[in-house]
């Protein structure tokens with residue numbers, strides 16, 4: 001007789017009936033083994049080291065009732081040989097938000113704000129990076145020269161040199177020195193009277209009229225010494241002739257110039 005055809009021959013669902021000549025026995029199903037009380041209990045394959053997880057490759061063994069499975073640690077991915085390799089999350093462009101760069105690390109990744117952007121966030125992954133207004137914190141960011149004004153922009157800032165000053169050349173990253181413009185070097189840079197004088201000053205320049213001219217240095221007018229009486233020509237036997245910037249004395253017919261203009 002086959003006892004195994006009778007119902008409930010074996011006590012539980014993890015044992016199976018095996019018929020034999022004149023008898024039968026209850027064997028444990030796969031993944032179970034008999035304990036000291038002849039009951040079928042789960043085999044802990046991880047403990048017994050009968051699992052086939054790639055331990056050396058970093059894979060972990062997780063016991064299950066009647067079975068087991070292999071796992072990679074969080075942040076690692078299975079390879080074909082069952083080993084675990086760090087997942088490079090940074091290959092995905094969406095790993096970090098805008099204005100942040102992704103740094104891959106074993107088992108994880110970190111987001112960091114790019115230069116010019118900062119965050120109050122403490123999170124590694126969803127860092128929100130906003131533009132730093134460097135102009136509001138001159139003490140923290142080596143900022144503009146004292147003659148310049150600071151203008152914030154997205155990701156950086158600019159120093160605008162004050163009137164009469166220009167950025168020191170060559171432009172060095174992080175250096176914001178303004179230097180005096182020598183306006184006298186080029187007629188395009190100053191408004192001085194063409195033949196007048198130009199004197200460069202710190203942050204500005206001054207203009208002067210040429211000799212024999214009157215004005216503020218920008219507009220100069222020839223002085224007519226013959227009209228304003230400042231000439232020293234002989235009034236009786238000579239005549240004063242004005243010219244640009246000066247005058248000459250011409251003697252009347254029959255007279256010649258003496259050693260001094262006032263003498264005959």
Ligand SMILES: [Ca+2]
Nearest residue numbers: 043064066067
């Ligand atoms: Ca098991």
Ligand SMILES: [Ca+2]
Nearest residue numbers: 087105107108
């Ligand atoms: Ca990683």
Ligand SMILES: [Ca+2]
Nearest residue numbers: 132153155156
């Ligand atoms: Ca900025």
Ligand SMILES: [Ca+2]
Nearest residue numbers: 181201203204
């Ligand atoms: Ca100047």
